[in-house]
Amino acid sequence: MPRVVHFEIHAGDPQRAIRFYTDLYGCQFTSWGGESYWLIKTGEAPAPGIDGGLLPRRGEIDGQAVIGYVCTVDVESVDAYAERVTAGGGQIVVPKMAVAGVGWFAYGKDTEGNIFGMMQMDSSAA
Secondary structure, eight states: OOOOOOEEEEESSHHHHHHHHHHHHOOEEEEOTTSSOEEEEOOOTTSSOOOEEEEEOOSOTTTTSOOOOOOEEEOSOHHHHHHHHHHTTOEEEEEEEEETTTEEEEEEEOTTSOEEEEEEEOTTOO
């Protein structure tokens, strides 16, 4: 079965987005290819997960820009990361909720208007 192997974040202000995700999750950004493109390292092997990229947004958010999938990040505490989202200039757009038998989930919006998910694994969530 095909698997997701890469993600991309489209940003109106790439440096602002880099600061946001570096401060929020500790992601590492590296300029790549001599273009306005940054590789994103999200963790160390052999931990599960994927790495991605960040590039300047092409088009406006009003439906002319890239519309994509929501990526969800595994976090230790949705509450703690929700505080970090707002402290970094983002917003919580879907508050923490239980996913029965799986964990706690919330959606955030970054400084560029992109939606992302956060999941705290907890099999006792109800």
